Amino acid sequence: MNAPEPNYLNAGDTVKSWLLTTDHKRIGILYLLTILCFFLVAAVAAAMMRLELLTPQGDLVMSATYNKLFTMHGVLMVWFFLIPSIPSVLGNFIIPLMIGARDVAFPKLNLLSWYLFIIGGAFVMHAIIIGGVDTGWTFYTPYSTAYSNTHVIEMAGGIFIAGFGSILTGLNFIVTIQKMRAPGLTWFRMPIFLWSMFSTSIILVLATPVLAITLALMAVERIWGVGIFNPKLGGDPILFQHLFWFYSHPAVYIMILPGMGVVSELITCFSRKKIFGYHFVAFSSVAIAIVGFVVWGHHMFVSSQSIYAGIVFSFLSFLVAIPSAIKVFNWTATLYRGSISLEAPMLYALGFLGLFVVGGLTGLFLAALSVDVHVHGTYFVVAHFHYIMVGGMVTAFMGGLHYWWPKITGRMYPEKPAQLAAIILFIGFNLTFFPQFVLGYLGMPRRVHDYAPEFQIYNVLSTAGASILAIAYLLPVIYFVWSLFYGRKAGANPWRATGLEWTTASPPPEHNFAVTPIVTEDAYNYPPLNEVGEHENA
């Protein structure tokens, strides 16, 4: 039996070689392991919330505890799972491979970003363990600065530190993609995943600093009692919301754009067809990043911001839906007359399409000022963003993880259990979150643990769905771990996909490419398909 080929996994097997690595591939794996831990804690919080909501009375936890649960869920899911998920795991691993480079531009900064991430996470976890925070992940003032008796500053401090980690990641990706593409890999020959990651990085770099200063000011007010956001001291709480949402709205695009990038890779590979309207999809990524910065006021329609500002933000929010819609049309057109196969990554991509459309359309409902007045603060909003974040982003993350698993580990996952998990996810997800649209429309407020009895049936359906969703997330953990030991060994390109990452071994050698590749063709140059979707030269 031959000794395994030298690759990044067996190049150094001490703990130190992992904890002090500057190899982007190992850093991607470090991030994967850590975000899974945070996801688990946040999922437990969600489970407790859904259990509480089985009955109309608040009988499982006290309302103060419930407040801490949804705060913990939001903070961990947003900053310690969703934002780092595709960028810091798949982005770190795949970007240098996809551009034909040996590593990112600043490998040491890359390692630093992971340490900032886990140090920030440690502060947040500590704040949770010693009693938690009850302000919601949005930290609205003056409650967070003047009235809450919970560990606001420690949690905000943890987010502040982790935020700098994400800034460094974005900075690294911008310079890497700008400067280190292989010869011949022009901007318009790049796979769409790179366009999405570049656009995401723009947001990471320009929005996160505003979050940082906002959290810092929140801490200043809380510690020194000066009037920044507290009306009693002459401050304006709406200023907090402007500063907070200036970051947090673009943050949702940090969360979805990478998912869209992954979906472009999956749909092209499993339709064996180049993406329809490449330039439109590429420019849409950039457009989402830019226009995403001018819509934040739609979170503040009922905050007492000026109604005229509200009108402007409403109009701009309708506009930002356009590039997303363009992408959906282009993905659909890519599928049309493609040679479609339904491996697990494709099932996840198709699930994404459906769920993202529902999430996106309901976003338009919310962008309409008049509708938002009624459903703001209700489960309609909760359902909307979970359709995008979970139905969209997490589904895309699962799809990408399955797609690139052979590249990362050198092993194939078992296909049938994976397809089953994808289907269970789709069913469980819809059962969990669709009833919440109804709940919100009927008026059930969010962030409350007791509710009017007529809402119970929908809550029971939602909790039932959540238990099915849990199975859909548990199954991959089980078979991915199984595959590390017993999975079929994957070759360099098990999917026969295009893209530079598939031209090197699985798992890749430590420095990715023995010789820097030279690119001479466009992205997704699959052989042409005839009218019945077969390759001409099969």
Place this chain on the structure above:
Amino acid sequence: MPEENPIVAEQFEDAQQQAEAAHLGMWTFIATEILFFGGLFLAYTVYRHFYFDAFVAGSRHTDLFFGTLNSIILLTSSFTMALAVHAAKENRRRAIPFFLLLTIFFGFAFLVVKGFEYHKDIVDQLVPGAHFNPQLPPAAQIFFWLYWTMTGLHGLHICIGLGLLFVMWLRARRGQFSSTYHTPVELTGLYWHFVDIVWLFLYPLLYLVQRHA
């Protein structure tokens, strides 16, 4: 003295790509700093709009002598920083640590002046809170939390800059920089100039709100 070739990190193809990437990275970082300070400038703008008279009163209590002196010190430090980079590009290798040291001197002088100024501000009861100067309207406390946070954050950046400059000075003394390799000096310069630019806006906004009768 022979010119060494710069060490090229393994992820880069050549020294030029490495230098260009480093510059791009630093400018990206500066963009993040613009947004970071920008949040404070936004808060300043909003509260000046609401509390203009209190801002006038507060601004008149800032020390114009210290503020103006510090402005000249900082502008001069940018000048000497630029000269340090220039020396590197012209391969005048002994001039590099000289100008870096001069820049450190001016940066340090800035902090010393600031120290005296802060001391005076505290004595004059310009710290928001229970002991705030009773001769000022209460809303002037908003002006002053902005004053302390903005100058404090700026001062923190000066300290970081001094740390970077010190490391650069040590490396320059060891002859590590030349016309073929001086990227760290350039990047430190970019950071230092940025910190100077922030001050150029702090000065009129904090010291000169309305000085005429």
Place this chain on the structure above:
Amino acid sequence: MKPLHPTRKLFTIIWLVLVVMHFVILGSAYLNLGFVNTPFMLTLAVVQMILIILIFMEVRYSARVIWMFAAAGFFWLLILFTLVASDYLTRGWH
């Protein structure tokens, strides 16, 4: 032909211009120019900033991509200010 980097002479001139501008800003604060005072001072500060960016930070001698990155930060700040202003300036309208 544009030199590859600024000369010491240029640096010195710019430094002197910056210092002079500084005293102009200071002096203007003592003149009652009404609502023009603030825009005047800020405009001069912006000019000082541009001089530092172009000459001291050598953006004038740099590739276009550097220009874009330098401008991007300010452009985004403009977005923040403009849209927040759209709230505060119109609150009194009815």
